Each structure stands twice: as structure tokens, then as C-alpha cells.
Amino acid sequence: MTRKQKRLTVIVGGLAFLAAAAALTFYALGQRTSYFYMPADLEAANVAPGERFRLGGLVATGSIERGQGLNVSFAVTDHEQTVSVRYSGILPDLFREEQGVVTEGAFDENRVFVADSVLAKHDETYMPREVADALKEKGVWQEEE
Incomplete structure (x- = not known):
């Protein structure tokens, strides 16, 4: 193998590595790992059982x-829709x-909704x-002045 062929092999290998890294990055960013929904948004979202997402709102009175146990x-x-949540763990204070x-x-x-983490007002x-x-x-919610 000549020097020119070795250099070309290293360049092609480096470009292939960068292309693979970029493809994996774009694939990971494109995943629906944890979208945020309010209870009223869930009907339109068509969230399937087992699909992970974040659910936010107010704890119903x-x-x-x-x-x-826990x-x-x-x-x-x-205040439009309500979603039942089940959680096993220590709740925030x-x-x-x-x-x-x-x-x-x-x-x-x-x-x-089976939650594995709960974040509360701090x-x-x-x-x-x-x-x-x-x-x-x-x-529904007004900022306090």
C-alpha cells in the first residue's frame, strides 16, 4: 500500500465514523422519549399504552x-380533563x-398513568x-403579583 492509499483509507474511515456518529445523534434526538402533555391534550395526542411521556397539571383536590407502603x-x-395517576415511591415534601x-x-x-417520577412545586x-x-x-392559572 502506498502512502497515498493509506492516507485515503484513514480519511474514508474517519468520514464513515463521523457519519455514523451523526446518524446516531439525529436518531436519538428524533425519538419521542418524553413529550409534555396536559390532561386535555391527551385525547388529540393518541398516546398508546406503554409510551413514555410527561404529564403535567395541578393535583386535583x-x-x-x-x-x-409507598x-x-x-x-x-x-380543570378541563383529569387523569388518574398511580405512583410507588417517596413523594416530594x-x-x-x-x-x-x-x-x-x-x-x-x-x-x-403509572408514574416513575414525580416533580412538585419547589x-x-x-x-x-x-x-x-x-x-x-x-x-386557569394566574401569576401572583
């Missing part, structure tokens, strides 16, 4: 039910009714941006 069920609402929440998980066969003035924007669009 009177919906928190604690089961055995099991808890509650409902997330945007500031989790309570009528507070902003973002859960991540998937629907089961019965259309109950102080008196914070509301997750996606939740606040969606609630403002619907005219």
Missing part, C-alpha cells in the same frame, strides 16, 4: 389516596393538592414552566 394514587387536572406537578411515566392497559413562587404556560393558555 381530594384525589390523594395513600395505599400500603403506593399512592392521585389525579392530575387542568411539597407535594399537595392544588399544586403544580409534573409526572413522568406511561399509561397502563386501563388508561391509568417554593412559593415556582410553577414548572410547561405547566404554567399550558394553564395560562386555558386561563
Whole structure:
């Protein structure tokens, strides 16, 4: 092999590696791993059971039910639609009714959202941006002045 052929082989190999890395990156960015939905948006979204996404809204009043151990069920609402949520784990300290929440998980066969993580409001003035924007669009949540 001449020097010219060796150099060409290295260049072609490097370009092939870069092309593979770029293809894998674009594939990963194109995946629907965790889109954010409000309860009223779910009908139009046609989310299949087992498909992961984020569900946000307010914890519905009177919906928190604690089961055995760390099991808890509650409902997330945007005051138009309500979605039942089941979670097994430790809830954030500031989790309570009528507070902003973002859960991540998937629907089961019965259309109950099974969450594997729950994020709650973190102080008196914070509301997750996606939740606040969606609630403002619907005219439900007003910013405190």
C-alpha cells in the first residue's frame, strides 16, 4: 500500500465514523422519549399504552389516596380533563393538592398513568414552566403579583 492509499483509507474511515456518529445523534434526538402533555391534550395526542411521556397539571383536590407502603394514587387536572395517576415511591415534601406537578411515566392497559417520577412545586413562587404556560393558555392559572 502506498502512502497515498493509506492516507485515503484513514480519511474514508474517519468520514464513515463521523457519519455514523451523526446518524446516531439525529436518531436519538428524533425519538419521542418524553413529550409534555396536559390532561386535555391527551385525547388529540393518541398516546398508546406503554409510551413514555410527561404529564403535567395541578393535583386535583381530594384525589390523594395513600395505599400500603409507598403506593399512592392521585389525579392530575387542568380543570378541563383529569387523569388518574398511580405512583410507588417517596413523594416530594411539597407535594399537595392544588399544586403544580409534573409526572413522568406511561399509561397502563386501563388508561391509568403509572408514574416513575414525580416533580412538585419547589417554593412559593415556582410553577414548572410547561405547566404554567399550558394553564395560562386555558386561563386557569394566574401569576401572583
